[in-house]
Amino acid sequence: MSLFLSLYQTYKQNSSQVGERKLNRFEKEYTLIPVGHTTQTAHIEVLVTEDGEFYSAEIIPKGNGNTLIPATEKSSSRSGSLVAPYPLHDKLSYVAGDYVKYGGVIKKEEPYSAYIAQLEEWVSSPYNHWMVNSIFKYLKKGRLIEDLVNEKKLHLDSEGKLITSWDKKYEELFEGKPDIFSVVAGGQEGAFIRFNVHSPTKVLSKVWQSKEVFDSFTSFYNQSLGDEDLCYVSSEWIPKTNRHANKIRNAGDKAKLISDNDKSGFTYRGRFRESDQVATIGYDVSQKAHNALKWLINRQAKIVDGRVFLVWGNQVPEVPDPTSDSFDIYEEWDESPEEPIQVANTHQNYATEVKKALSGYMNRLKELDTNEQINILVLDSATTGRLAVLYYRNIQKELYINGLINWHSRCKWRHSYRKTKDGNRIQFTGAPSTKDIAFATYGPNANEKVVKGLMERLLPCIVDEHPIPSDIVRSAIQRASNPVALENWEWEKTLSIACALINSKEDYDMAVDNNNDDRSYLFGRLLAVADVLERNVLDSNGEKRATNATRYMNSFANRPERTWKTIQAALQPYLAKLGKGATRYTIIIDEISSKFNVDDFNNRPLTGKFLLGLSSQRHDMYQKKEKVEQNEGGNEL
Template identity: 30%
Template sequence: MGFWQHLAVSYDKNADALKKTYPLSTTSISNNNDIIAVILIDGDGNFVGYDKIEKKKKPTRKDPGNPLVNITIPTSEESLKRTSTSIIPYPMFDQYGYFKGLPGKYPRNLSVLSNHLNFIQDHEKKIKKSKKSSTYYKLWKNYKNRVEKLKRSWEKLETYLEQLESFAKSSFATEQVKAIYKYISKRKVATDLKDMKLKDNVNVVFQVEIPGNQQTKVWEEDTFFSAWHQYYFSVKNSLKSLDYITGKKEPAATFHPKKISSVSANAKLISGNDKTNYTFRGKFSEPSEAVSIGYNASQKAHQFLRYLINDRGCGCGEQVILSFTIGSMEKLLAPPIEDESILAVLKGSSVKTESDIQIDLRAETGFDYADALRSSLGGFGHSQALKQHAKTAVIALDAVSDKSGRLSITFYRELDRNEYLERVADWHSSIKWHQKFWEKVDEKYVPYIGAPSVDKIIEAVYGKPRGGKDESYTKIKKAARERLLRCVFDGAFLPKDYVVAAIRRAANPLAIKRNGKFDRNGYEQIASTVCALVRKDFKQRNEEDYKLSIELDRTGRDYLYGRLLGAADKLEEYALYKKDNPRVVTAAIRHMQAFVQRPFRTWQTIHGCLNPYIQTVKGGFAFNEIQAVMNQFTTGDYEKDTPLNGSYLIGYYHERAYIDSLVKAAAEKK
């Protein structure tokens, strides 16, 4: 129960900040699929007018669109579990179908309407038995359906009024609640809103204009929601059982909330005990004998979890990953899976290890954000606002689909606050490599040294999605995010299948395309990510550490062959540049896949392709590097023609970067 206890306690500690946006005994509606109708009334329940919140629409060049609007509404356990076939109204705001009732020409008495329906059904049976024309029978059936709908509308309104009356006449009712009850009791909603031509499933909310009360939008009044929760809790107060969260005798939650996450709206984390679906039968004779959670505790835990998901959840399909300091709402922690550049974490930090000017200067050569992150996170670990040994929780939630009724906790870890920060920093430090991120403000790529994002790792392993809603890719991505979470927080080794797949993908650069052509920049991004994976994999499994820049004294065959490939790539690239040739596919790129499998044989082919360019660049840095690297091979290694391991890619990357640095240094001397 630790997970639920921490959520409930966290809500209690931050109740003042949450009671307006995440009040208890509530859910939410939005304008995502349709408009929201707003009925304006005065303090005496008299109709004043109507308004509407337009349906959400994406902005275009010609149309500014309409933003998504979420409105909190009161709810009961019963209304949360209602289906299309049940009549269980929400306490205050609901769909138009619950307000419209019957037109004036129809009877107001349910028994009269029921008798009328029975008469129709009896005649329908006689017509069917007498085998009269099918047209005549269909007319009777259609008439019966219309009357059934009228009866259902009557039942909806009367059930809604009966529930509202109990609340409005209680000691908890606010002036707004009393005004709404007075208005609905007149049964004139359909008449007042006839010009709007609403569908039955359109949500309706109320705006009450009371003299002296500037706030007229009921859904923004925290006192209104507090009044509803206190009333509803008092109604449930007679049915108490052991609350497994608090350990006290409390009114038990019979049905637990859904809509915990917007990406899995109908999914629930805790199922209700019933006799048809998730049953208590077998060990117990009554549902109350099974594990029970108090209504208050359930509401607090679910509402705080909603807040966390909306505030900091990192989503993928129906999966959400987040972390939080137990008992706190602060958002200083680095996220467990960082899908943006580390710069975003540093910019959000009040702790800086480098001034902005220094960062800008060092960005030219690649600022080590991983080191800066470690220092910055160290500052987070000593926040004066929290106890020294505060706990941090890392959570992953997932559902089978957005229509599924089940939401699962697929990953949960509790760590000391400083331990959490240390593991995040270790991850970024141990898997760091040269990266680039797109700076939107300055519209340029900025080099940095740090961990590749999870999205980049997944792309290096699996490629990009096929476009649109690629559900199979989303499924793969969710599983990968969880596996990488275990690498960050459990110290698990990088999955070997990921490393192998990424190396194989990097060995096929011509598959990285943009607009049908080889994408050099896209390939460099993939190569950077794979180098980070290979470096970490070698350190974990072989206890061998590769530096971030060239190692001129390293004589491993795989590394040296990679350096040869990088030098050949730079030589031809420079020669093409001098001849104003726009071609970007060099021999090294074209033959890389074969080179990884048969380096000795394929190198002869690549070197032969360089002959037309050698005279152009003879004596250049790339040409000299090829000669130098050839002399470093241990006797017999050069002639071996067995496949290369992943360290060849590190050699390839190092060599290209080293030649660039030599060129730059020479230019600065002139």
């Protein structure tokens, strides 16, 4: 219950945001939903006058139909043939009194009768709202479909019945395909209608955005709730509920976190006779906890193949994301007055800057004088009806931030695979994102189920400072050791990420370590010299083919002594072409070779450290080459 308590507290701490419509980083709208409400995608908007007369209607374009609507416990979880009307906005079969007249099929109870009776209870209560009353006056006339047909928003066939699905045979009746068939997935009978009130003299808020209407329904519905019971979340005696929210990840999500409707299955059979014997949760608590979760997911979660990765604080929801790379963490959380790191600068140490930004974030939390807790949650569903908590941690902010600082300090290397919106390459030193680690480990075409699984496995490594699982590191090393199987950009990205994973255990300096006599590291340096030497000659001749060092790298990792002989022999023509310029390379090769112990120069397979030596030596040589070129061009070194 600690998860629901944290969500309940989050809702209460952010109650000022209830009903506020905002945009997330993807320009998608989200709202902290009021108690007793839910969201639906509306297809038609109907305007009525203050006196309850039809005014106009319009088809809502795709993407603009997300609507906040009042909902009862029963309507929020309705399915199949169950008649459970929403209190105000609903499907055509519920809100249109002339639905049967125009060909609508009713299986059991008439939805309109149940809908209009429920709406009448609201407008007859002390909590009614005048705009809801105007809508009720109009709908009670039972002529909605007639008005929508006259307005050319709904369309009839030759027999005067609603067209259930569009067919080419109807083209002769209309000029083109009517808009309604482009926004409704099924037939017109499935259209969801939202209502608004028009006034020629007043500036009115939209009904589905009015806090007064929200409060009106919440107050009306609260007085109809059942008996009180002990809430296992809040420890208070309040009206309970046995129906809990769905639509947690998106408007079409049917999976629930809490469900007790499987009375004939194995949900609680054999242990309890009634679901209330397991636990009871108050209606208000369930609503606020679920609505807070929806709000947080739409606001800041990352979702991979339906799996939700969410991190938040109860009082300050914005929290650094453990799945992000160092560049994103710095860009989002640095608020120093100093000039920020410029993208044009090469290999800025974002890992160091992340420490400063996260330390500043923790200091701001301390200034708020709060006992802020950080929540880490992973959700996914095995079926369409059940949502499971795969991972949940409630952790002190200091421990969480220190875990992030440690991760970005140790799992770091030079990276150059990111680009700005303008296409400029971003070079940064820091930790890669967990999603990039997944693609480096399993390839860019990896199944999303595999990707989300790896991202989940890395969370304890980041938050609790656990070592990275050896199979992840091993797989990344194997892919980085086989460049001929990858495109060049993919190999460079895989190499830098593999080095970051290796470095999380070794903590090597990214500069060339001339004092390191580890055989794998030294062999990696030798391979780098051979690669740079041949690459320079090939580039000067305009050849784009792979170097021998790249082609033989996989064999080199498994049989270094034998493969180095082959590579070194293949270098002789390139050394001859370079002439005096070859001296630089031979000196470096001799210097590295002299550091080997005689017994270490053998065919024993290399460890991942050879990638660290390879990457550091390549970077060092290319950096020196750039400085030489600048000097020859008359620029200062």
